[in-house]
Amino acid sequence: MTTSALRDLVIRHPGQGDEQPFLEVVDLHVHFPTDDGLVKSVDGLSFALDRGRTLGIVGESGSGKSVTSLAIMGLHTRPASERSRPGAQLSGEIYLDGDELLNKTPEYVRGLRGKRMAMIFQDPLSAMNPYYTVGHQIVEAYRIHNPVNNKVARKHAIDLLGRVGIPEPSRRVDAYPHQFSGGMRQRAMIAMALSCDPDLLMADEPTTALDVTVQAQILDLIRDLQREFNSSVVLITHDLGVVAELADDVLVMYAGRAMEYGSAEQLFNRPAHPYTWGLLGSMPRFDRTRSERLLAITGSPPSLINVPPGCPFHPRCGYASQNGGLSEEIRPELIPVEPGHTVACHLSQTDREQIWEHEIAPKL
Amino acid sequence: MTASTQKPAEAAAEQDSDLIIVEGLIKHFPIRAGILRRQVAAVQAVDGLDFSVKRGETFSIVGESGCGKSTTARLLTRLLEPTAGKITLEGRDITHLKDGAMRPLRRDVQMIFQDPFSSLNPRHTVGKIVGAPFRIQGVDPPGGVKKAVQDLLAAVGLNPEHYNRYPHEFSGGQRQRIGIARTLALRPRLIVADEPVSALDVSIQAQILNLLEDLQSEFDLTYVIIAHDLSVVRYVSDRVAVMYLGKIVELADAEVLYRAPMHPYTVALMSAVPVPDTRRRQERERILLSGDVPSPISPPPACRFHTRCWKAQEICRTKEPPLVELLPRHQVACHFPENYPDPAVNATSPEASLR
Numbered sequence: 001m002t003t004s005a006l007r008d009l010v011i012r013h014p015g016q017g018d019e020q021p022f023l024e025v026v027d028l029h030v031h032f033p034t035d036d037g038l039v040k041s042v043d044g045l046s047f048a049l050d051r052g053r054t055l056g057i058v059g060e061s062g063s064g065k066s067v068t069s070l071a072i073m074g075l076h077t078r079p080a081s082e083r084s085r086p087g088a089q090l091s092g093e094i095y096l097d098g099d100e101l102l103n104k105t106p107e108y109v110r111g112l113r114g115k116r117m118a119m120i121f122q123d124p125l126s127a128m129n130p131y132y133t134v135g136h137q138i139v140e141a142y143r144i145h146n147p148v149n150n151k152v153a154r155k156h157a158i159d160l161l162g163r164v165g166i167p168e169p170s171r172r173v174d175a176y177p178h179q180f181s182g183g184m185r186q187r188a189m190i191a192m193a194l195s196c197d198p199d200l201l202m203a204d205e206p207t208t209a210l211d212v213t214v215q216a217q218i219l220d221l222i223r224d225l226q227r228e229f230n231s232s233v234v235l236i237t238h239d240l241g242v243v244a245e246l247a248d249d250v251l252v253m254y255a256g257r258a259m260e261y262g263s264a265e266q267l268f269n270r271p272a273h274p275y276t277w278g279l280l281g282s283m284p285r286f287d288r289t290r291s292e293r294l295l296a297i298t299g300s301p302p303s304l305i306n307v308p309p310g311c312p313f314h315p316r317c318g319y320a321s322q323n324g325g326l327s328e329e330i331r332p333e334l335i336p337v338e339p340g341h342t343v344a345c346h347l348s349q350t351d352r353e354q355i356w357e358h359e360i361a362p363k364l
Numbered sequence: 365m366t367a368s369t370q371k372p373a374e375a376a377a378e379q380d381s382d383l384i385i386v387e388g389l390i391k392h393f394p395i396r397a398g399i400l401r402r403q404v405a406a407v408q409a410v411d412g413l414d415f416s417v418k419r420g421e422t423f424s425i426v427g428e429s430g431c432g433k434s435t436t437a438r439l440l441t442r443l444l445e446p447t448a449g450k451i452t453l454e455g456r457d458i459t460h461l462k463d464g465a466m467r468p469l470r471r472d473v474q475m476i477f478q479d480p481f482s483s484l485n486p487r488h489t490v491g492k493i494v495g496a497p498f499r500i501q502g503v504d505p506p507g508g509v510k511k512a513v514q515d516l517l518a519a520v521g522l523n524p525e526h527y528n529r530y531p532h533e534f535s536g537g538q539r540q541r542i543g544i545a546r547t548l549a550l551r552p553r554l555i556v557a558d559e560p561v562s563a564l565d566v567s568i569q570a571q572i573l574n575l576l577e578d579l580q581s582e583f584d585l586t587y588v589i590i591a592h593d594l595s596v597v598r599y600v601s602d603r604v605a606v607m608y609l610g611k612i613v614e615l616a617d618a619e620v621l622y623r624a625p626m627h628p629y630t631v632a633l634m635s636a637v638p639v640p641d642t643r644r645r646q647e648r649e650r651i652l653l654s655g656d657v658p659s660p661i662s663p664p665p666a667c668r669f670h671t672r673c674w675k676a677q678e679i680c681r682t683k684e685p686p687l688v689e690l691l692p693r694h695q696v697a698c699h700f701p702e703n704y705p706d707p708a709v710n711a712t713s714p715e716a717s718l719r
Contacts, residue, residue, distance in 0.1 A: 060565040167655075181656045182429075211428035212594065213653045216636035220652065238566060241595075241638030264642045280640065282570035284599030287639045289619060293577070294599070296570035300535045 020098050021048035022232050023072070023200055028092035030067050030076065030256075037305040041067040043256040045092075046334075049249070051199070054226060054233040056247030056264070058240060058279070062301050064256035065236045069202045072234070073119055074101060074109035096200065115145040118193035122205035124185035128177040134161070134188045135173030142195040160191040164221060183214035190221065197229055204236045219246055240283060244268055252276050255302055255312035258334060262341035272343040272352055274317045277360045285364075292363050311346065319347055319355060382416040383554055383586050384440065389413040389449035391435050395661065408660050409435040411610035413449070414687065417554070422580070422587040424597045424618070426633075427607035430657055433590045436607070437558045440588060441475050442466050453554075471501060474547035478559035480539035484531040490517070490542055491527040497549040516545040519582070520575060537568035544575065548583060558590045573600060594637050598622050606630045609660055609668040612687055616694040626690065626701040629669045667699065675700045 030042040042064040049055045057065045070076055072094055077087035094101045096117065101109055113119075121127040128137060138157040139150065146153070154173065161169035164187040177185055186206065193201060203222065207215040223246060226233050235246055243250055243264065250267045252260040252275065260273040271277055281295025299316040302308055311327045314320040320327035323346040334342040337349065345352070390413075392406035410432040417423040425433045438444040440451065442458060451459045458469060477483040484493055494513045498505060505512035514524035520541040531539055540560070547555055560576065561569040573596065579585060591597050597604055601618040606627065614627040625631045632651040653672045658664055664671045670680040679699050687697040690704065 060567060183656060211592065211657075213428065213632060213636045214656070215638070216650060217652060219638070220650075239638065240566075240640040244640045244642050245638040268640060268642045279566055282567045283640060284570075284573065284593075284595045285640075286595035286598055286622075286634075286637045287641065290599050293574055294570035296574055297567035298571075300537055300568065301565070 020095075022051040022097055023049040023234070024093075024095040025068070025072065026093040026095070028068065028071060028094065029090065030064070030071050031089040032087075033089065034305075039304045040307060041256050041304055042071065043307070045253070045256065045258055047251050047258065047261060049232050049234065051232055052226075052230045053248045054235055054246055056243035056250045057234060057236045057253060058238065058243055058250060059253035060238060060301055062255075062304060063253040064304075065253050066204055067256075068253075069119065069204050069234065069236055072096075072101070072200075073113060073117060073202060074104075074106065114141050114198070115196045116198055117200040117202065118196070118198040120186075120189055120193050120201065120203040120206045122208050124182070124189040124209075125177060127189055128185065128192075130177055133174050133176055134180065135175075138173075138188075138192045138195050141192060145196045156195065157191070160195060161188065163225075164188070164191045164194075165217070166191075182210055183217065186210060186214075186218055187221065190218070190225070194225060194229070197231075199231050201226070201231050201233045202236070203233060205238070206235070207242060208237070208239070215242075222246065240268075240279060241286070252279070255307050256304060257312060258344060259313065260341075260343045260345075261334065262338075266338065266341045270338075270341070271356070271360075272337050272341065273313075273345050274319050274347070274355075275313045277356070278316075280364055281360065295360075295363055311344070319351075322351060323347065381418045383419045383454060384588075385416040385450075385452040386413055386440070387450045387452075389436070389439060389451065390447045391432075391439055391444060392447045405661050408610050408663060410439065411663075413612055415605055415612065415615060417586060417588055419553075419586055420580075420584065421602040422589060422600050424589045424591060424601040424604045425607055426591055426594060426597050426604060428592060428633075428657060430609075430660060431607040432610040432660070433592075433607050434558055437475070437556045437588065437590045440554075441473050441556050442469075443475075467501070471497075471503075471550040472553045474550070474552040474555050476540075476543055476547055476555060476557035476560045479563055480536050480543055481531075481563075483543055484539055486531055489528050489530055490522075490534075493531070493542060494545045494549060497546060501550060503550065512549070513545075516548055517542075519548065519579070520545045521571075535568075537564055537571060540564060540568075540572055541575070544572075544579070548579065551583065552585070554586045554588065556588045556590070559592070560589065561596060562591065562593060569596075576600070594634060606633070609657065609663050611668060611697065612695075613669065613698070614694075614696050615687065620691075620694055624703040626694065626696040626703050627669075627698045628673050628675050628700075628702060631702050667697075675702075 026046050028042055028045045032039040032041060045068060059065045071090060076090060090102055092102065135154060135157045138160060139153040142153045142156055158169045158173050161172055166172050166184055166187055180188060206222065207218050210218060219242065222233065237243060247264050250262060250264050251258055252273065254275050259275050260267065267276065271280060278297035282297060284294060297316050302312060308315050310329045311320065311332050314327040326346040332344040332346050334344045336342050389410060391410040392408050394403040395405045395407065396402060397404045413436060425436055427433045435444065439446050442461065446459055450457060453469065453473065458466065491510065491513050494516055495509045498509050498512065514527060517524045517526065522538060522541050531542065534542065561572050564572060580587060589600055598618055604618050604621050605612045605615040606629065608629050614621065614625065614630045625634055632653050635649065635651045655672055658671055666682050666684045667680040670676040673680065685697045685699045687695050689695050690701060
């Protein structure tokens, strides 16, 4: 399939009209050559995100969700340079507000980072420099993109720290990262990411390292700030609860590919892919009395060097045998099941609805 | 239960079914400074716990980081020496047993660790790892160690032929299974599991939770599970204790606790859990706690939660609320509990008379 044909197929949220999506990823491949073989971390991924919306990318470890975020941010080492580390092989297209990023120079992308797109990492302690004060690290990013003196930038940093809910920001601005608690560090990193009002905020497991009460504070903060700045947010997480809490749209990834995409409402109420069923069935429910055993997915995620042919999920899928060998041989493309809801699965529409209604939904 | 049960006959009956009883358990880690290494302060990690675990039940301890739940696990397994208090295992006081005297008891009490990567020796084969308890305890299982190990591997869902493989050849979930096989080797009565699934992916987590459940009935096990994930805790537990800054603030049957939590901290904790249901997104009312957990070096006086509690009043700052059984099988340490049917009953409860 040609790239242009793929672009037409790119999953879009209904009702967005002809307007160009703010972020668009088309047939993205990220491969890492290693001594053991080619690791296909992301293998033909396409999605789109509009301004002001939040996309949740869900998947288990090794599904390629973080690699995708690093590709968008332009943070992979390219193999072109003569380094000992071979780096990543990227192909496909990434459009930020119509601007293709993968064919741009690293210098150009660096100019966008921080200003147009910013990232919140999982572990704030390792994402911050322990040698510099928190304020210094915020000021640094701000001054690169804005021609202001140190005094103005410092005032801006204090404002930001106050905005993300750090008490006594004018005093805390001179503290070092280790003097902050985990939740405060995460707030400081959010302040850093927001310093230039980015249009795109990538959050890679922003609350995974935090306690549940602090997680609630941070999720609220991200939601409020997004509304205030009308920025687009890509939220990468393994926690379906966090996704249901924050995301407008959800992309489910497995072995570097998109398995299912839809609005959060569609995905949680009418999930269409057996892998999504498995994820939902594997989760102990906080909000319900337990009725049955967990519907665990058998086996473990595949090696990304030897991804199973056909549907990568077929060795762990209880329904692959119903498709007359299709699942084992032919890689399923994303096909629409309802407006704005696509799934990469060979099950027929009737089979899928039958299984969901009679076998899965009653047990969740 | 034991601490609050008043009737002696009832207490005796309960003693029978109690596998492990903890009374007034305290663990303070000294902080030393200066040339003389004098103790200048102490981290009050665990500060007065009273609970008991019945045979065959799953007792969970939940709380946020720093609340002392892992320290409690290490005290129960006597990997740490308690500062004060008493631990009774099957009627025997094990609080201050020396290593040598404790060793035979280690057959009865085993531990599952959180990290399946650091809890297995990378230089030992699976056979050697799972067979280690037999060697250390000098046990000669019928049919030989190798057969016993292979049976154990099969019991936890691993291929017995992998006997000679090394830990790095296994995935995270499989390694956790190896660790579980090792704990089962000596047929323990009590397994203390410290965050047994938190390092695993969702789909693997479900496999391990199902396995733990199967093993409990197959091997007649009692579990003490330490976890921070309230969804996992609801799924596995019979009874749940909620800890905050080294103290149990609430202890009840899991279903009751999740349906009608009474301590404000439990209420806040539960309101903060993200639920995978978009329909609930609008309806839910979230109680946002401000600030962070105070330092366990100098915890707030009286009720330790008063600095973050929206119901706190003067008495909460001056008088520590004891853990009392306000409703049957439901202990709470709070002056102003939530979900309490009749506020007038407060007047007769022990802590109300202190006001």
